[in-house]
Amino acid sequence: xxxxxxxxxxxxxxxxxxxxxxxxxxxxxxxxxxxxxxxxxxxxxxxxxxxxxxxxxxxxxxxxxxxxxxxxxxxxxxxxxxxxxxxxxxxxxxxxxxxxxxxxxxxxxxxxxxxxxxxxxxxxxxxxxxxxxxxxxxxxxxxxxxxxxxxxxxxxxxxxxxxxxxxxxxxxxxxxxxxxxxxxxxxxxxxxxxxxxxxxxxxxxxxxxxxxxxxxxxxxxxxxxxxxxxxxxxxxxxxxxxxxxxxxxxxxxxxxxxxxxxxxxxxxxxxxxxxxxxxxxxxxxxxxxxxxxxxxxxxxxxxxxxxxxxxxxxxxxxxxxxxxxxxxxxxxxxxxxxxxxxxxxxxxxxxxxxxxxxx
Numbered sequence: 001x002x003x004x005x006x007x008x009x010x011x012x013x014x015x016x017x018x019x020x021x022x023x024x025x026x027x028x029x030x031x032x033x034x035x036x037x038x039x040x041x042x043x044x045x046x047x048x049x050x051x052x053x054x055x056x057x058x059x060x061x062x063x064x065x066x067x068x069x070x071x072x073x074x075x076x077x078x079x080x081x082x083x084x085x086x087x088x089x090x091x092x093x094x095x096x097x098x099x100x101x102x103x104x105x106x107x108x109x110x111x112x113x114x115x116x117x118x119x120x121x122x123x124x125x126x127x128x129x130x131x132x133x134x135x136x137x138x139x140x141x142x143x144x145x146x147x148x149x150x151x152x153x154x155x156x157x158x159x160x161x162x163x164x165x166x167x168x169x170x171x172x173x174x175x176x177x178x179x180x181x182x183x184x185x186x187x188x189x190x191x192x193x194x195x196x197x198x199x200x201x202x203x204x205x206x207x208x209x210x211x212x213x214x215x216x217x218x219x220x221x222x223x224x225x226x227x228x229x230x231x232x233x234x235x236x237x238x239x240x241x242x243x244x245x246x247x248x249x250x251x252x253x254x255x256x257x258x259x260x261x262x263x264x265x266x267x268x269x270x271x272x273x274x275x276x277x278x279x280x281x282x283x284x285x286x287x288x289x290x291x292x293x294x295x296x297x298x299x300x301x302x303x304x305x306x307x308x309x310x311x312x313x314x315x316x317x318x319x320x321x322x323x324x325x326x327x328x329x330x331x332x333x334x335x336x337x338x339x340x341x342x343x344x345x346x347x348x349x350x351x352x353x354x355x356x357x358x359x
Contacts, residue, residue: 007117009033009041010092010173011109014082015100019052021213025102026061026068032106043068044086049076079167080181080188087176095171104168104208112170115206122201123192124170126208127163133207145234156241156248157193162205165189175201187236187243194244246327250320254313261309264302268295 011029015022026043033041045068047055055072062068071085083097094116096109104126112124128135129150135143146165153164165186178199183191196203242249275291282290296303 005038007036007039007094007113008092009039009109009113010044010086010090010095011041012044012046012083012086012090012095012097013100014046014048014079014086014097014167015050015054015058016048016076016079016082017050017052017054018100019050019054019057021101022054023057023061025100026058028102029098029106029109030065030068032109036110040092041067042090042092044089045070046082046086047072048079048082049073078184079186080191081184083167083188084181084184087181090173090176093173095173095176097167097169097171099167101213103210103212105211108168108206108208109170111206111208112168115204116170116172119204120202121204122172122175123196123203125161125163125203125205126166126168127161127205128208128210129162130205130207134209136209136211138210138212149234152238153190153241153244156244157190157197161193161203164193168208185236187239190243247320247323250316250323254316254320257309257313257316261306261313264306265310268299268302268306271295271299 011033013026013029018025026045029043033039033043043065045058045061047058047070049072055070058070062070069089071089073082073085086097087095094113096112098104098106098109108126112126115121115124127133129147138146150161150163150165154161157164167186167189169189175196179192179195181188181191181195193203272291272295275294276287279287279290
């Protein structure tokens with residue numbers, strides 16, 4: 001899509017120890033941004049405490065081009081913190097975030113921006129897992145972890161999003177301004193989707209090609225993949241899914257305990273009724289006493305486990321209901337504090353935070 005109206009665009013890149021590729025990747029991004037004369041752009045780069053020469057390379061790039069802005073973290077705080085730092089410095093009406101290694105081509109800047117404007121959406125994601133999307137040169141274990149983790153997040157989230165963790169996205173500036181973000185790691189991508197769901201924002205995905213450069217693939221193959229790294233990745237995906245539905249784990253565990261507890265209780269009750277019927281001649285009170293004592297003496301462990309399962313299961317179920325109530329109140333308060341939604345149509349004229357869509 002080409003437009004005669006001027007578009008103000010901020011492109012964000014967070015970099016950590018990327019000296020091998022960052023210089024050429026900046027050139028590729030700048031060349032792509034110069035393709036459209038109607039786009040007034042800025043490139044916001046954040047060095048997230050790199051221990052190599054990444055920071056120096058970014059500074060030299062900024063010296064050569066006044067539209068490149070560089071910010072430095074003295075420590076490695078994480079991808080999420082670096083992106084949040086960049087968000088605070090962006091001046092464009094639209095924001096596109098990219099990976100420093102350009103695993104997705106910089107041409108997706110235009111794919112996502114055009115979709116954002118033409119489809120009147122709030123957030124547009126690049127996804128290799130939707131129809132017509134592809135994955136190339138990615139190690140098998142990374143592909144399996146990413147695909148499986150994102151499917152899990154899609155089931156847990158309020159969005160039917162196939163790639164919840166991808167950094168390559170386009171946002172309206174008004175969307176970023178409306179979200180109070182706190183995450184420092186890669187979970188920031190999930191936090192954005194979670195809070196966007198609370199605000200009722202529109203999110204779409206566009207097919208993309210995720211392709212690792214041969215140098216990155218060779219480096220990954222040379223490094224030994226430890227079980228601890230894989231376990232950390234799995235733990236992170238599980239945690240991010242839990243952020244979407246914090247009560248679900250408690251509900252599932254409660255059901256796992258309550259259902260066998262009910263089964264054991266029914267079996268014990270059946271045996272108690274049999275003893276009760278056999279001793280009714282002794283009187284109802286005496287028969288009940290004989291039935292209960294007989295069941296406990298014959299099946300002591302079943303009685304103990306049955307009571308324990310039911311007691312713990314009910315407690316966890318109550319906890320899950322409290323969590324659901326707290327989550328509901330949090331979402332209501334969040335919408336209230338953030339202005340009860342984002343009325344894009346009513347604010348488009350004369351407001352920098354909600355510029356008119358170029359046509």
